[in-house]
Amino acid sequence: MKHYIYIILIGLAFSSCKKFLDVQPESDVTKEDLFKTEEGFKEALNGVYNLNAEKSLYGENLTFGNLDIMAQNYDFTDANPRKVQSFLYEDQFLISKNDEIWASAYKAIGNINSILEAVEKNKGVLFDKNYELIKGEALTLRAYLHFDLLRMFAPSFVSKPNAVAIPYVTIVSIKSTPFSTTTEVLNKIIADLTEAKQLLKVADPILSAGYIVGYPDKTYPDDFPEAMKSTETSSNSLFLQNRRHRMNYYTVCGELARVYLYKGDMVNSLANAKEVIDSGKFPWTKQQDFFSSNSQQRDKVFYPEIITGWYVPQSQELLNRLFSNDNPSNAPTITQKEFIYEKGSVGAEDWRFRQWFRDVPVNNSPGRSLVQKYTWNGTPQRNMHPTVAPAMRLSEMYYIAAEATFDTDPVKATAYVDSVRFHRGIGVALPKTIAKPDFIRKLVEEARKEFYGESQIFYMYKRLNRDVINTNGMVYPASDEIFVFPLPLDELAYRN
DSSP states (O other): OOOGGGOSOSSOOOGGGGGTOOOSOGGGOOHHHHTTSHHHHHHHHHHHHHHHTSTTTTTTTTTTSHHHHHTTOOOOOSHHHHHHHTTOTTSHHHHHHHHHHHHHHHHHHHHHHHHHHHHHHTGGGOOTTHHHHHHHHHHHHHHHHHHHHHHHHSOOTTTOTTSEEEEOOOSOOSSOOOEEEHHHHHHHHHHHHHHHHHHHHTTOGGGSTTOOOSOTTOOOOTTSOGGGSOOTTOSSOGGGSOGGGSOOHHHHHHHHHHHHHHHTOHHHHHHHHHHHHHHOOSOOOOHHHHTOSSGGGOOSSOGGGEEEEEEOGGGHHHHIIIIISSSOSSOOBHHHHHHHTTTTTGGGGOHHHHHSEEEEOOTTSOOEEEEOTTOOOOTTOOOSSOOEEEEEEHHHHHHHHHHHHTTTOHHHHHHHHHHHHHTTTOOOOOOTTOOHHHHHHHHHHHHHHHTTTTSHHHHHHHHHTOOEEOTTSOEEOSSHHHHSOOOOHHHHHHHO
């Protein structure tokens, strides 16, 4: 019987590494050969990013796929997505998808653990702070993947903190890793991230004052200051470019903010969220960039605000098929879209409402609203930023800071939310005397608008134990029945 936790790569081959450097024929690259040189370590780490960017993980399933469907963001007639919307976990379609996520994530974790094992043995081949950079990124990736697995396949901390959750795999071995509880997994994630933060603090180029976040292909006016232009691709080393397409120092801060919030530790969650906010590293997207009349110079994903995004150029065709072609898979009704974005009140001027959708009215039916968030120019045109699947945003740090602050300073908490609203075209502030239940409701509503097509809102529903309401008003009561994905059958069989 095959057990997914055994996918820890004893005979490591890193199939995706060959896209970066041609060291020797792929079939001959052994783990020992790969880690004899600094370039081999870089290849191995790049290979992990490639694995994460595949459709089985963040290239579709964990960003554009089922989690966003479960959040009731779309209206379907096809059977399979309607099964997903209805949380029919026993259906073969969902079983296959969830098994794919589990197996792919643990495969990536296995690769990461091989890197972490070798980075200590062969530390001498790494120079110019690359030991700290490679180990810090690898630890962050390991924590990031485990946290998402926890948020899918285990009860939440608020629900059952001591429930058996998932294995936290840290070694390369043919032996299976025992399952840890939800609390134990969170503590291990925090330990990995804390170590990564210390490593990246001394090594990550993104911390340099000269590292300017922005657009790699933006056409600037002649009088635009050079000091304000993006420097993200200016390093002579490809490995040090585009730090926001990797696990960088601020990713660690943001992930710690997420994890501490999940655990109910508001003090540490707020401290890490504020470290990102107060850095000033990630500027709010300018209105003229979001609404540019030149489609090549239009930024619909708020690219400067992305702390980390998975680089997914291969997903352009997929994104068109899912969202924006004439008959896409995932589309809300016009009425549904108008409800989510509060067209009847504050939403009419919302930038996202105005730019992210194209309405297609149909006689005697609700009509569909086609998602334009990920539309892309064809060759030879170039957009001013790469194709990315957003993994973490500046706005999320404001939402986390707001939630973590409310009990001690509700006025400041509402100001955090208002900051995001203002930079999305909403000029109406939240009431300063708002009660906490109403504040949380508004926070969830705002996050749903912001994370549309990114899958983060499902995790928020689960963490806050909120009912999920479908497009027809049917309520799925908050419970482990809808929030906990079943483990793969092989894992259950082995466990029993």
